[in-house]
Structures are given as structure tokens and as C-alpha cells.
Amino acid sequence: MSEPDAGASAQGGALAELASEGVGGRTGKRILIAEDIESNYMLMKAFIGKRYEVIRAHDGQEAIDLFPKVRPDLVFMDIKMPVVDGYEATRAIRKISKEVPILAITAFAFESDREKALEAGCTDYLTKPISRDLLNQKLILYLGE
Numbered sequence: 001m002s003e004p005d006a007g008a009s010a011q012g013g014a015l016a017e018l019a020s021e022g023v024g025g026r027t028g029k030r031i032l033i034a035e036d037i038e039s040n041y042m043l044m045k046a047f048i049g050k051r052y053e054v055i056r057a058h059d060g061q062e063a064i065d066l067f068p069k070v071r072p073d074l075v076f077m078d079i080k081m082p083v084v085d086g087y088e089a090t091r092a093i094r095k096i097s098k099e100v101p102i103l104a105i106t107a108f109a110f111e112s113d114r115e116k117a118l119e120a121g122c123t124d125y126l127t128k129p130i131s132r133d134l135l136n137q138k139l140i141l142y143l144g145e
Helices: 004-023 036-047 061-071 087-097 113-121 132-144
Strands: 030-034 054-059 075-079 102-106 124-128
Touching: 030 036, 030 061, 036 054, 036 132, 054 061, 054 075, 061 075, 061 087, 075 087, 075 132, 087 102, 087 113, 102 113, 113 124
Parallel strands: 030 054, 030 075, 075 102, 102 124
Antiparallel strands: none
16 A cells, blocks of 8 residues: 555656646647556557647546646546546546546456446546557547547
């Protein structure tokens, strides 16, 4: 179990990462990626980081904490994360905003997993591995770009 200050330092790290990246994307849109696995995050960032400002949450609790501070235009939410899972994080974020698209990203591929994500408040559901083409289709659908 992590120390209470670990979340705060991770959150500070995410805000520092945001500050160091500046506005980043050409579109001016901001995307919060909640992903605990470094390689998965880096792949997502490689796909979208040149067009969008990317902020990372390392777990579900950090996603909940960062959401009102960074006010993203879209959230990619890993389902299986430490501290707070993606389902609970989505439910908490939905109490703050019902409008922002939240796209579940998971290795779980069963229809029941998709239904569970949608019931938690996710707007859409993507299974890993994520292709660049599918990611672009979803960004066009939900951000209009």
C-alpha cells in the first residue's frame, strides 16, 4: 500500500509534467490519460501528444484529483489500476462532469466488461492493444477533429 504522500507527489509530478509540456497540441484540446503502465502511456502519448496537450494520471485516485484542476476535453481511462480502479474513478468523475467523454481502455474484451464500463459512466470502450487508426477515429468522433 502506498504512503499517503505518494499520491500527492504523483499528482505534483503530473502537474509538473503538464507544465513542462506547455500547451503542446496544435488543437488546444487537453486529454487526461489515466494509465499506470509506463509503456502503455508512452504509446498513447506517441499517438496523440503532437496534436493534443496530454496529462497523465498514474492511478484512478490521481485521475479524480486532477480532473477538476486540468479540466480535460476527453479522458482515456484504464480500467485495471492501483489505488482506485477505472470504474470507480469514472463514477467519481461523472459526479463532477457528465459531459466530458471518458473512453475506457482495457485488456478485458468480453461484452460484460464493456457493459460494466458503460454502466460506470464511460462514453465508449476500447480494448488493448489500441491501434492508431481506431484512436484517431474516436478522437474525431468525440472531439470533432
